[in-house]
Amino acid sequence: MTEAFDRLLGWLPDNLDKPARILLVLLLAAIALRAIHRVVPRIRETLAARQDSREDSQRIRTLSRVIRYVLTVTVSVVTGLVVLGEFGVSVAPILGAAGVVGIAVGFGAQSLVKDYFNGFFVLLENQIRIGDVVEAGGKAGVVEELTLRYLRLRDYSGNVHFVPNGTISVVTNMSLGFAYAVVDAGVAYGEDIDRVTEIMREVGAEMQHDEAFAGRILDALEIAGVDDWADSAIVVRCRFRVLPLEQWNVRREYLRRLKLAFDRAGVEIPFPHVKVVYADHAPRQPVDDAEHR
Secondary structure, three states, rough: OHHHHHHHHOOOOOOOOOHHHHHHHHHHHHHHHHHHHHHHHHHHHHHHHOOOOOOHHHHHHHHHHHHHHHHHHHHHHHHHHHHHHHHOOOOOHHHHHHHHHHHHHHHOOHHHHHHHHHHHHHHHOOOOOOOOEEEEEEEEEEEEEEOOOEEEEEEEOOEEEEEEEOOOOOEEEEEOOOEEEEEEEOOOOOOOOOHHHHHHHHHHHHHHHOOOHHOOOOOOOOEHHHHHEOOOEEEEEEEEEEOOOHHHHHHHHHHHHHHHHHHHHHHOOOOOOOOOOOHHHHOOOOOHHHHHH
């Protein structure tokens, strides 16, 4: 390590004085950092545009952000060591002490080490990408940033959650390949189930041929059938296979159209009722203890 560092210092011109050499190092570091922040995103977008699928493009974008972060940290650390060397500080003891301190910190900061290990395997196995909607570490939302240490999510309300990678044991990704828009339609017990399922198929076919949703829906409506005998309704379950992240839009629109279709056909959609029973005899009047005193 020290030999490599000495070679690095050998690139600096010997005819410059110490302040000039330090300024040159800082200037080169600034140029390198600027190049990293400008060139890496361009390479990322170029490679992402050449991918055949959205999943591959998102993976390229996620990995590029991590690579940019690692390069930035590397340039900053090397610059700091070179500047210290120019001030006459011996780098060899620092590197040796860094190894000892690293071992000690490793025992005391096991959670931090676990964050980095988990983050590495999450990236390696392509479990999460930028732009995905996931549930991880007890939080759910859109992935805005993924580093080796933490995962940043933004939920539907706009709240931002920072989830340490070490706390992620199960990842539920709602954006891989395709999704299902699942709908549970409750109808009254007196309705004809065959007639209800026919109306549901008609509404599904209508949506599938609508220009606004034809590109989002991948297959025809699939009706699973009666899913539950609830307290006041018979629940009929169905689903669409849709593009990733379109399951919520398709589900909301299908529910809206299904409600209108049920109203036109006179299909009753039950809702909770409260039945009040009055006793035949008059309620007993409370006795005032003061009257008997």
